[in-house]
Amino acid sequence: MHVRHFIPALVICVSLTGCGGGSSEPEAGDSPPPSPEEIVYHDCLKKQGVEIVYTDNGTPRVNKDKPWNEEAHGTCAPLLPPPVRVAISPERLAAARKVSACLRAEGVTWYPDPDLVTGEVNDTMGGTQEQWSNFKVKHIDALMKCRKDR
Known part of the structure; x- marks a missing residue:
């Protein structure tokens, strides 16, 4: 193969494989x-x-x-070490707060605001165990309406 053919072939090979070396999946060493x-x-x-x-x-x-x-x-x-709290973006927190406000407007008056760091809502933040147990049964329509934009 002549040099004038080899160089373009080499450039094509390198360009096809140059970005493929990294892995987007986390590995154990990460x-x-x-x-x-x-x-x-x-x-x-x-x-x-x-x-x-x-x-x-x-x-x-x-x-x-x-x-x-x-x-x-x-x-x-x-x-056991305490769980690591991972902060969410301001946009996702705003969306979670919007869902909470919507659910309260739809009659789930006991539904709490999300955690200000993680954006999570759980049964230790408000409402009774009975309310949480029946939440998806009694308030499914409100939940679907309030989460439709998520």
């Missing part, structure tokens, strides 16, 4: 290392007889192929 609290919690589970496996980056996890050990998890629960 995760942060385990926190000290996670290590202490999983060490406790291990001492209680729960089989622990480790991810590629060393993060401990309960072996889900083994039966659940309720007693061990109950014993170690106080050592």
